[in-house]
Amino acid sequence: MGVSIVPALRALKPAALTVATGLAGVLVGFWANAAFFPGTSPRQPIEFSHKIHATDNAIPCLYCHTQARRSTVAGVPSVRKCVDCHNIVAKDRPQIRKVMSYWANQQPIPWIKVHDLPDFVYFPHKRHVQAGVACQTCHGKVETMHRVKRVAPLKMGWCLDCHKAHAVEHGLDCWTCHK
Amino acid sequence: MAKLERRDFLKLVGAGSVGVGAGFMLAQSIKHPLEHLIPYPIPPEEFSPGVATWYNSVCSMCPAGCGISVRTREGRPKIIQGNPSHPVSQGRLCGLGQSGVHVLYNPDRLTTPLLRTGDRGAGAFVPTTWDEGLAKIAERLRTLRENDRGNRICFLSEGVRGHLAMVFERFMEQLGSQRLWHFDFAHPRTLYEANQRLFGEQHLPYYDLKNARYLLSFGADFLGHWLSPVHHSLGLAHSRQGRPGVRGKFVQIEPRMSLSGAAADEWIAARPGTEGLLALGLAHRIVSAGHYRGPDRDGWADKLSRYPAERVARETGVDADTIARLADSFAQTQPSLAIGGGAAGNHTNGVDILIAVNVLNYLAGNLGGAGGLVFNPPPAVDSPRRHASYRTMLDLAAEARAGQIEVLIVNKTNPVFALPAAAEFKEALARIPLIVSLSSFMDETTALADLVLPSHTYLESWGDDFPEPGVGFPVGAISQPVVSPLYDTRATGDIILGLSQRVGLGTALPWANMEECLKQGWREIHQRGSQNGDAESFETFWTSVLQAGVWGQDAHRAAPAVNIEPRVIDGIDVEAPRFSAASEEYSFILHPYLSTGLHDGRGANLPWMQELPDPLTSVVYGSWVELNPVTAQQLGVSEGDVVDVQSAHGRISAPVYIYPAIRPDVVAMPIGQGHDEYGRYAQRRGVNPIQILAPEMEPSTGALAWSATRVKLVPTGRRVKLVKTDGASRQLGRNIVRTIKAVSS
Numbered sequence: 001m002g003v004s005i006v007p008a009l010r011a012l013k014p015a016a017l018t019v020a021t022g023l024a025g026v027l028v029g030f031w032a033n034a035a036f037f038p039g040t041s042p043r044q045p046i047e048f049s050h051k052i053h054a055t056d057n058a059i060p061c062l063y064c065h066t067q068a069r070r071s072t073v074a075g076v077p078s079v080r081k082c083v084d085c086h087n088i089v090a091k092d093r094p095q096i097r098k099v100m101s102y103w104a105n106q107q108p109i110p111w112i113k114v115h116d117l118p119d120f121v122y123f124p125h126k127r128h129v130q131a132g133v134a135c136q137t138c139h140g141k142v143e144t145m146h147r148v149k150r151v152a153p154l155k156m157g158w159c160l161d162c163h164k165a166h167a168v169e170h171g172l173d174c175w176t177c178h179k
Numbered sequence: 180m181a182k183l184e185r186r187d188f189l190k191l192v193g194a195g196s197v198g199v200g201a202g203f204m205l206a207q208s209i210k211h212p213l214e215h216l217i218p219y220p221i222p223p224e225e226f227s228p229g230v231a232t233w234y235n236s237v238c239s240m241c242p243a244g245c246g247i248s249v250r251t252r253e254g255r256p257k258i259i260q261g262n263p264s265h266p267v268s269q270g271r272l273c274g275l276g277q278s279g280v281h282v283l284y285n286p287d288r289l290t291t292p293l294l295r296t297g298d299r300g301a302g303a304f305v306p307t308t309w310d311e312g313l314a315k316i317a318e319r320l321r322t323l324r325e326n327d328r329g330n331r332i333c334f335l336s337e338g339v340r341g342h343l344a345m346v347f348e349r350f351m352e353q354l355g356s357q358r359l360w361h362f363d364f365a366h367p368r369t370l371y372e373a374n375q376r377l378f379g380e381q382h383l384p385y386y387d388l389k390n391a392r393y394l395l396s397f398g399a400d401f402l403g404h405w406l407s408p409v410h411h412s413l414g415l416a417h418s419r420q421g422r423p424g425v426r427g428k429f430v431q432i433e434p435r436m437s438l439s440g441a442a443a444d445e446w447i448a449a450r451p452g453t454e455g456l457l458a459l460g461l462a463h464r465i466v467s468a469g470h471y472r473g474p475d476r477d478g479w480a481d482k483l484s485r486y487p488a489e490r491v492a493r494e495t496g497v498d499a500d501t502i503a504r505l506a507d508s509f510a511q512t513q514p515s516l517a518i519g520g521g522a523a524g525n526h527t528n529g530v531d532i533l534i535a536v537n538v539l540n541y542l543a544g545n546l547g548g549a550g551g552l553v554f555n556p557p558p559a560v561d562s563p564r565r566h567a568s569y570r571t572m573l574d575l576a577a578e579a580r581a582g583q584i585e586v587l588i589v590n591k592t593n594p595v596f597a598l599p600a601a602a603e604f605k606e607a608l609a610r611i612p613l614i615v616s617l618s619s620f621m622d623e624t625t626a627l628a629d630l631v632l633p634s635h636t637y638l639e640s641w642g643d644d645f646p647e648p649g650v651g652f653p654v655g656a657i658s659q660p661v662v663s664p665l666y667d668t669r670a671t672g673d674i675i676l677g678l679s680q681r682v683g684l685g686t687a688l689p690w691a692n693m694e695e696c697l698k699q700g701w702r703e704i705h706q707r708g709s710q711n712g713d714a715e716s717f718e719t720f721w722t723s724v725l726q727a728g729v730w731g732q733d734a735h736r737a738a739p740a741v742n743i744e745p746r747v748i749d750g751i752d753v754e755a756p757r758f759s760a761a762s763e764e765y766s767f768i769l770h771p772y773l774s775t776g777l778h779d780g781r782g783a784n785l786p787w788m789q790e791l792p793d794p795l796t797s798v799v800y801g802s803w804v805e806l807n808p809v810t811a812q813q814l815g816v817s818e819g820d821v822v823d824v825q826s827a828h829g830r831i832s833a834p835v836y837i838y839p840a841i842r843p844d845v846v847a848m849p850i851g852q853g854h855d856e857y858g859r860y861a862q863r864r865g866v867n868p869i870q871i872l873a874p875e876m877e878p879s880t881g882a883l884a885w886s887a888t889r890v891k892l893v894p895t896g897r898r899v900k901l902v903k904t905d906g907a908s909r910q911l912g913r914n915i916v917r918t919i920k921a922v923s924s
Contacts, residue, residue: 017187018194025198026205033206042213071229078222103220111216118211125229 041149042112047095054143061135061142068135072124076111079103114148115139122179137162228253235262235728237644237658238276239637241778242338242363243267243407244646245276246728249638249661256280256638256662265729266650267410274776274791276409281785282636283662287858288619289633290666299609300627309669309677312632316615317681319586320354324682329355331583333575333611336590338363340562341643341655342700343672346688348563350675353684358584360567360575364597364779364850364869367406368568368882369524373533377541377743381564382555383648386518388414389421390550393508393515394429395461397454397536398523400437403794404773405520406648415442428512430505432457433522435770435805435847436840438794447505448842451768451886452756453495454523455532459483459753460491461506462538468503470510471542475748479542482748510543514550517543522770525886529877531753538751541743558645559655559704559732569874570881572598576607586613590671591634595623596780596854599872599883601828617671620784626856633668635660640670641693643700653732655704657697657724672696708732758889759873760827765889767810769826770847771868777851780869783861784854793849796836797905802865804892805838805847814892821897824848826890829871834899846890 053059062068067075083103086096102109115138117123129135136142140151152158163171170176226232231250238245238259246265250258259279263270292312297303323331332354336347338361351359367383374380388394388401388411401411418427431443432454440446449457463483465471471479488499509515519536526532537552545551567575572594578584587608598604608614608627616628619636634640642658669677672693679688690696698721705720715723724730758768773779776788783789792799804822806814816822816835823832824846833848841847852865875887910916 018190021191022194022198025195025200026202027198029199029202029204030206031202032199033203037207039210039213067227067229071227073229075228076216076218078218079220080222106220108217108220111218113214113216116211116214 040114040151041147042114044112044147045110046098047147049146050142050148051144051146068125068129070126072122072126074125079107079109082109114150115152115154117154120178122177223254226251226254231257234659234661235264235656235726236638236661237642237656237728238268238272238279239642239644239658240275240279240282240781241404242366242647243409244340244644244656245272245407245409246656247272247276247279248728251661254662256283261409262728264727265656266652266654266731267407267646269410269413271409271413273409275778275782275785275788278776278782278785278787279636279638281787282619283638283665285620285784285858287621287784287860288636288666288668289621289625289631290668292633292667293631295629299629302621302626304631307630309632309667312630313674313677313681315630316586316588316613316632317678319613320678321682323585324354327355328585330357331585332356332588333358333584333586334360334588334590335567335575335592335594336361337592338366338566339590340558340645340647341560342697343642343693344562344565345560345700346672346675346693346696349687350679350684353679353687354682358575359565360571361565362567362572362592362594362597365404365773366566367520367524368566368880369529369877370520370533371564372530372880372882373519373524373537376530377534377537377747378546378554380554382557385553385555385648385651386411386414386516387514387550387553387651388516389417391418391514391516392425392427392550393512394418394427395505395509395515395517395539396429396431396433396439396443397458397517397519397532398433399518399520400433400439400772401518401520402442403438403775404778405439407646410650428508434768434842434845435522435772435838436795437521437772438775440840441795446840447497447501449495449497451522451770451842451845452526452528452532452758453753454519455528455535455753456486456491457495457497457502458517458519458532458535458539459486459751460488460495460497460502461509462535462542463487463491464503464506465510465539465542468507468510470507473542475743475745478745478748482751509539513543514545514548515543516540516545516551522772522886525877525882525884527757527875527877527884527887528754529882529884530879531751534751535753553651555647555649555651556653558647558649559653559707559730560643560645560700562645562647568881569598569602569876569883572604573602573874576602576604579607579610582610584611586615587611588615588617589624589628590617591619593618593622593624593780593857595627596857596867597869599828599874600870601872601874617674619668620858622857623855632674633666634671634674635664635668638662639664639668640672641697642670642672643697654729655731656729657701659725704730756887757875757884758887759875760889762889765826765891767844767846767890767892768886769824769868769872769888769890770841770845771850771872771885772847774849774851777849780851780854780857780861780867783851783864784858786860789860789864792904795840796838797903798836798901799904800864800902802831802833802848802852802868803836803901804833805836805841806892807841807843807845808837808839809843810846811835811837814894816894819898819901821895821899823893823895824868824871824890825893826871826873826888828873828888831866831868831871832895832897833866834901836901846892 064077065074082099090096138152231252234249236247238247245268246262247259248262249256259277261268261270261272291306293304294307296305334351399405429443430445431440432447432449434448434451463486466480488502492499517536517539519533523532540552595605614628615630616625617632617634618625619634639660645655702717705717776791777783790799818837820835821832848868853867854861872885873888875884877884
């Protein structure tokens with residue numbers, strides 16, 4: 001004696017359209033989030049423009065991100081570094097006033113990370129910078145951006161493509177990046 | 180086209196909206212969480228973010244004095260490893276030493292001075308300021324000092340060396356008190372006495388395991404915790420595998436196989452307390468077989484004639500053939516070395532035993548040369564002989580009960596935990612009007628304090644250390660802060676210096692802080708050194724010692740001609756060991772041993788040490804009683820059965836662990852667990868065997884004979900599952916370890 005599920009399906013038929021609409025909605029919602037709220041260009045506490053600094057005033061990356069050559073992290077400039085110039089430069093702009101108020105209170109500026117790797121990835125800036133990889137290879141043309149936007153996917157496959165293309169020594173070993 | 184009902188339309192709209200919302204949230208939830216990038220307002224000068232900085236310092240987790248290198252990132256210590264330049268640790272470190280970061284970051288650290296509000300021991304404290312706390316005690320100290328009652332002040336510290344010990348000395352001297360004691364449960368008091376009596380040496384010799392070819396250890400678990408385990412491990416490794424074609428042989432004599440016993444080539448379980456007799460039996464054989472040819476040979480032969488192999492074999496339980504074999508190999512394999520300590524030194528005849536062991540070294544010619552006993556030159560800064568014996572602690576308790584102690588300052592030692600209940604030390608403390616603790620943790624003694632002035636951990640303070648036993652030449656190291664203080668605590672030395680300023684002891688203790696005191700002390704060391712033509716400036720010297728993490732002098736002491744006087748030879752004898760209680764009712768000898776991770780209990784608040792399996796039983800997180808399988812069978816218990824361990828002085832219960840490598844008449848228990856206080860990781864875990872020890876002493880030193888307690892075992896009927904990492908301890912036909920039968924012709 002067989003058991004059929006056909007009667008049960010038949011009973012569900014009136015609800016099928018509703019369910020299908022719901023599922024379609026999920027896809028639309030997912031797409032809408034990914035398309036309109038990508039999180040690749042978060043709004044920062046201060047509207048800092050890399051274009052003004054790096055292109056208009058031609059300040060090199062390593063002037064502020066001083067650690068990139070010798071540390072795992074590139075280093076975000078201290079508040080004092082901002083103040084060193086803005087004590088004199090563009091003092092009256094509202095965004096600079098904001099910087100100065102952080103400085104007056106000796107508070108750090110809570111920047112939001114645009115390029116963030118999971119904690120299980122070991123990514124040393126120093127190795128890449130010293131090997132001659134340009135900052136723009138991973139970070140995009142930051143010097144043209146008013147608000148920084150992440151352009152690279154920062155996924156493992158993307159890392160490995162580059163390691164393969166440059167035949168990096170031990171570049172495909174698990175332990176190179178996952179220590 | 181089918182007509183769409185209003186109801187159906189609403190359903191579809193509803194389903195669609197819910198779907199869009201759910202889809203949106205789903206996409207949101209799989210996004211990488213938003214993280215901040217927080218800059219420094221002002222960049223630090225000492226380090227770069229993301230780049231590790233290593234600082235050399237000194238480990239304070241046990242008295243060995245290993246040199247350490249601490250890796251810090253963004254000003255925070257991340258890992259502690261051995262300093263490769265330091266001759267004691269040579270780049271290695273034990274688990275307890277590595278756990279130093281858990282002392283620093285421990286969530287149960289005392290973060291601010293505390294003042295007791297409720298009853299003593301009720302645990303009610305309110306935070307106070309350093310000013311108030313110091314003022315409170317300084318006033319009492321000043322009054323006592325001005326009324327010539329300074330001797331009513333007692334200072335009880337953990338064992339300290341170097342300039343901190345000197346500061347303590349001067350502080351108490353200026354207050355007019357002789358009651359300054361260092362108290363460590365495991366301090367080898369009897370070993371010092373034995374060396375003093377036989378060799379006239381105040382300092383422990385350096386045991387050169389590294390170059391020995393035959394090592395005979397009487398009870399010393401030198402790989403586990405005895406004196407300097409990291410250094411000894413290096414030494415044994417070299418003795419075994421560091422010399423092509425030579426493999427050092429090593430025999431361990433002890434009633435329960437320790438970590439060292441497990442590493443030995445041969446493990447001999449002599450009767451507890453007869454290790455000295457066995458040593459003299461070996462000595463007898465060495466002399467009578469003609470291995471010893473010194474001028475005082477006849478004197479020794481005469482003396483040792485009382486220890487013929489038959490008698491020794493009968494009393495120690497080691498057969499005469501083995502005695503002869505050991506004695507012959509010991510005397511004929513040069514260089515050889517006999518060491519004694521641990522349980523063997525903790526009997527009522529502990530000093531006799533350790534003297535007898537040194538007699539072996541004398542007869543085999545192991546004094547002063549490589550691979551033997553190397554006498555240490557005096558350290559650059561000598562440590563005062565202040566270690567309190569059990570008898571001293573009893574006297575102290577009596578004085579407290581008699582109202583002769585009005586202020587007790589306790590520095591990071593925990594006598595309430597580390598003294599048997601029979602000492603009634605806790606009760607005596609109740610009679611002291613003011614107890615001040617300088618501990619970093621709320622341990623059992625600190626819980627009884629009226630005022631807690633929490634110290635920095637060693638990773639946050641200045642200090643120095645001159646390890647003892649040294650390594651045969653003068654060595655010292657400066658302990659430097661590797662991290663800014665995490666909390667509102669102060670360095671022990673700074674607390675004492677601050678107090679002395681408030682009491683008005685300025686001239687004898689003129690330093691503003693410990694760093695200044697150290698600099699002056701090391702300036703003297705530098706000056707002494709520069710007499711030998713060392714021209715560098717003091718600042719260069721200081722910086723280089725800090726950077727290297729070690730200072731040493733190439734000043735090996737010429738081996739002193741050790742002539743043991745006939746009077747001393749005459750006095751050599753081993754009394755029979757005494758054990759507490761009648762042996763019929765209390766039929767087992769309790770063998771408490773320092774656990775590898777928790778040491779004397781100080782490591783119990785360190786999560787890594789709690790979860791580190793005991794190297795021999797693999798048990799974690801608790802206490803257990805080790806029984807020989809035969810004993811267990813007689814008692815009708817198996818692993819996990821909880822038994823009451825009763826001495827005439829108390830009772831504790833713990834689960835049974837069946838351990839084949841222990842004498843059937845001995846039961847062993849690890850020390851370290853059983854804390855009532857000491858933070859979340861230590862509390863309410865296991866039992867403390869120290870509490871039930873009988874107050875037996877070695878008579879000449881007053882040292883607690885903590886291997887001299889007899890116990891009885893009473894099964895409770897309860898069962899627990901032991902938390903351990905190994906599976907079955909037997910092969911069950913799996914042929915894991917292949918064995919062959921030796922056939923002698």
